[in-house]
Amino acid sequence: xxxxxxxxxxxxxxxxxxxxxxxxxxxxxxxxxxxxxxxxxxxxxxxxxxxxxxxxxxxxxxxxxxxxxxxxxxxxxxxxxxxxxxxxxxxxxxxxxxxxxxxxxxxxxxxxxxxxxxxxxxxxxxxxxxxxxxxxxxxxxxxxxxxxxxxxxxxxxxxxxxxxxxxxxxxxxxxxxxxxxxxxxxxxxxxxxxxxxxxxxxxxxxxx
Numbered sequence: 001x002x003x004x005x006x007x008x009x010x011x012x013x014x015x016x017x018x019x020x021x022x023x024x025x026x027x028x029x030x031x032x033x034x035x036x037x038x039x040x041x042x043x044x045x046x047x048x049x050x051x052x053x054x055x056x057x058x059x060x061x062x063x064x065x066x067x068x069x070x071x072x073x074x075x076x077x078x079x080x081x082x083x084x085x086x087x088x089x090x091x092x093x094x095x096x097x098x099x100x101x102x103x104x105x106x107x108x109x110x111x112x113x114x115x116x117x118x119x120x121x122x123x124x125x126x127x128x129x130x131x132x133x134x135x136x137x138x139x140x141x142x143x144x145x146x147x148x149x150x151x152x153x154x155x156x157x158x159x160x161x162x163x164x165x166x167x168x169x170x171x172x173x174x175x176x177x178x179x180x181x182x183x184x185x186x187x188x189x190x191x192x193x194x195x196x197x198x199x200x201x202x203x204x205x206x207x208x
Contacts, residue, residue: 003046004062010043011066022072048080052087052170089143090169092136097171104171105178107132108144112182115141116148117189148183152190158183 014021017035024031025040032040050059056077063073097104114123124141128134147168151161158180165176183190 003049006046007043007050007062008066010039010046011068014039014043015067022069025072026075044076044080047076048083051077051080051084056081086143086147086168087170089139090171092133092140094170097175101172101175104175108175108179109182111141111144112148112179112186116145117186144179148190149194151183152187152194 014036017039018024018033021032021036021040024036029037029040047059047063050062060073060077063076064070068076093104093107096107110123110127114120124137125134128137147165150156151164156164158177161180161183162173162176165171165179166173169176171179
């Protein structure tokens with residue numbers, strides 16, 4: 001467990017700072033002080049990294065070894081798993097990356113050009129029929145589109161995109177940089193599309 005030391009040290013520190021921190025967490029965290037909140041965030045991140053590659057059972061057992069209650073451990077794991085929806089979905093791309101990095105970049109480029117920047121009807125279906133599982137391909141394409149919109153809407157820098165993609169997808173840094181560069185090269189057009197969609201939503205909301 002790569003993050004085992006971090007988990008252990010953070011749990012010990014939490015007990016030192018506030019012995020009631022678990023109760024505060026289960027009550028929604030309203031009574032937590034700033035230091036406790038920061039420590040809980042650190043613990044959340046460490047456990048999240050373990051759940052990316054380790055089994056839920058093993059991670060839960062480690063938390064119980066550190067004297068975390070079963071109720072808190074179950075809530076912690078449940079909340080973290082909700083944040084790993086994209087990471088789980090991107091296992092499709094991680095498998096391709098492991099076997100053929102050039103194929104991965106080709107697929108990223110195709111989805112970006114034919115599904116995100118412009119839409120070419122029928123193109124994805126041809127990929128499904130010839131090479132890829134349809135359900136997984138469409139899920140990944142939609143996730144790529146969502147993340148791209150997210151970065152555009154918040155004006156992420158290239159380095160910010162790369163760091164977040166590494167966390168969300170588990171892909172190697174150079175392949176996250178390849179994706180980030182495609183966003184950067186098409187930034188103006190993507191930003192314009194996003195602003196137009198937002199204006200259309202705003203107009204729809206005020207139409208009687």
